[in-house]
Amino acid sequence: MAGPARQYSTKQRAKRIELEYFKRPHPFRRWKTILSLAAPLVAGLWLVAHAVRDDQTIYTSGPVSIGHAMFEKDCRRCHVPASSQPGAAEPAAPRPAASRSGAADQPAAAGPVAVQPAAAGVAPAGGGFWLKVTDHACVACHAGPVHHDAQAQTPSCTTCHVEHAGRAVLATLDDHLCTSCHARLALKPGHQPRFEPRIAGFARGHPEFAIGVKDGETVRRVRLDRRAELEDTAQVKLNHQKHMKVGLKGLDELQKLRGAAHIAARKDGLQLSCTFCHETDPTRATIRPISYERHCGPACHPLDVDGRLPGAEAPHDQVPLVHAYLRTLFLEAFEDCQALRGQAASGPEADARRKRCQDLELLPATAGAPAATEESGDRPRGGRLGRRGEAAEPPAEAPPQEDRPRGGRLGRRSEAAEAPVPEPPADAPRGRRLLRGGDAAEDRPAETRAPAGPGVQWVAEQLQGAERLMYKQKCEFCHVMTGQPGSLPRTEPTAIPVRWLPHSVFDHGAHRPVACAECHPAATSTETTDVLLPSVTVCRDCHHERGGARPRCVECHLYHDKSRERPLDGPFTVPQLAAGAPRRDGRSP
Secondary structure, eight states: OOOOOOOOOHHHHHHTSOTTGGGSOOHHHHHHHHHHHHHHHHHHHHHHHHHHTTOOGGGOSSOOOSTTGGGTTOGGGTSSOGGGOGGGSSOBOOOBSSOSSOTTOOBOOOBSOOOOTTTSOOOOSOOGGGOOOOHHHHHTTOOOOOSOTTBSOOOOHHHHSOOSSSSOOTTOOOTHHHHHHHTTOOBOTTOOOOSOSOOOOSTTTOOOOEEEEEETTEEEEEETTOTTTOOOOOSBOOOHHHHTOTTOTTHHHHHHHHOSTTEEEETTEEEEOHHHHOOBOTTSSSBOOOOIIIIITTTTSOOBOOTTSTTOBOOSSOHHHHHHHHHHHHHHHHHHHHHHTTOOOOSHHHHHHHHHHHHTTSSOTTOOSOOTTOOOTTSOOSOOBOTTSOBOOOOOOOOOOTTSOOSSSTTSSOSOTTSOOSSOOTTSOOOHHHHTTOOOGGGSOGGGSOOOOHHHHHHHHHHHHHHHHIIIIIGGGTBOEEOOTTSOOEEOOOOOOSOSOTTSOOOSGGGTTSOGGGTOOGGGOOOTTOOOOOOHHHHHTTBOTTSSBOOOGGGTOOSSOGGGSOOSSOSOOHHHHHHTOOOTTSOOO
């Protein structure tokens, strides 16, 4: 039979536990005490060592951006009180009172940069680790103009450009920094919205592109999807479809002059490529303006004057200069033909001159070398040299005639010997040098003109026909001509836009892999008024969040106007920026 069970009480169990165990020495407890005392001591010595070496990198919260890496160890470049900032007491670049691309906006007067206290990141009363970066520290180097004069508030620089986030580019910003304002755009009282007030992103909610369309004296913005109101108002006549036609006349000659770099060889013949006329600048970002000398003539649209004057081409210039050139051209042709009268010179050059004069009906078709006794009212008096240097035969003595030119050059003096004038009228032909920029004789009152002789009459007749041909068939083929009857016409300025979308940044060089026709339907355009810009949906085919080209706002838009930043010759030298030395003006950075 079993004995009674052993019973353990709580007191008996407590007696078995050693309550003084923590009083015995133990290695773990010993090292814990040592490290607890040594860690603050080592940290303090470490801070003192860096302070002696003036090394502040131990306080940084992370690596700074690429642009600020040169003075990464000098925290005082940015973290200083606003009252001691160099930019707080000295003028910086003026902030404009307008958008970055408004043509009518003018920059504000130069002066100290005004920063709104509520958004400038002003340092609190304390300092040390809690000292924030102010806008004055930024504008000492980067004088960033304001975004828009009508914006309700101006954020501080550090709102968008966050430092100590690694070796990044501070200008590369996330979309939320833009949409935080543009999703619900607020303006100052009294300002009307000029742009879309609700934009949540490029893929979601970005409006259709808009261009400026001239309407009389004003320019209104028209979206590309409003086709009925869309119009290219440039004063030039152009048919893209004809210029891109395969087998266009003159491409063979053009290929010899310019090479085959921008002329494509198709199955049915040669074809102009888009890059023949639309060339990029050296940066490959923007398109150069169209030039007649390089893109239009002489192979395709020559300004030849008259088939009887081979090689004579009018300058592509203002109408008064063209008029002066034509008048001088026919005057010199008349004088050259007059010099041939009485000459017996022969040879290819003389025969060519004589043939030209016969085509101009200034010499008889069977004229050889007229006798020296031949009387002619148009023959100049006195021995003179012809245009090519041949000596003209001296004329036979003959009684003076009223219509005979008096002097060695036609039109230098009045034909009426009885009424000499001390100075010939301004419209009298005087040669190439005096005729450039001269007015047409037909524009002068009749009483101020010199009495017209046979030579002057012939020049006027030829000039009238040549100008009719030049202005009607040459100039008006591409240009818009205006003017009153009886006066020289006027060529309207072409006014071809240099930038269609001035509120954006577009780099053609970055889009080299894409065919031009993917964005610009020029091959089917027959009207000058066609606007050949791509819709925003075309851009979204590549710029989307699923991959491909980046769809961020900063890809096409800038916040600060680069053209209104501080001028050259800043306040720092390279050693000062790299080492944190005092500036050239003696102030500490």
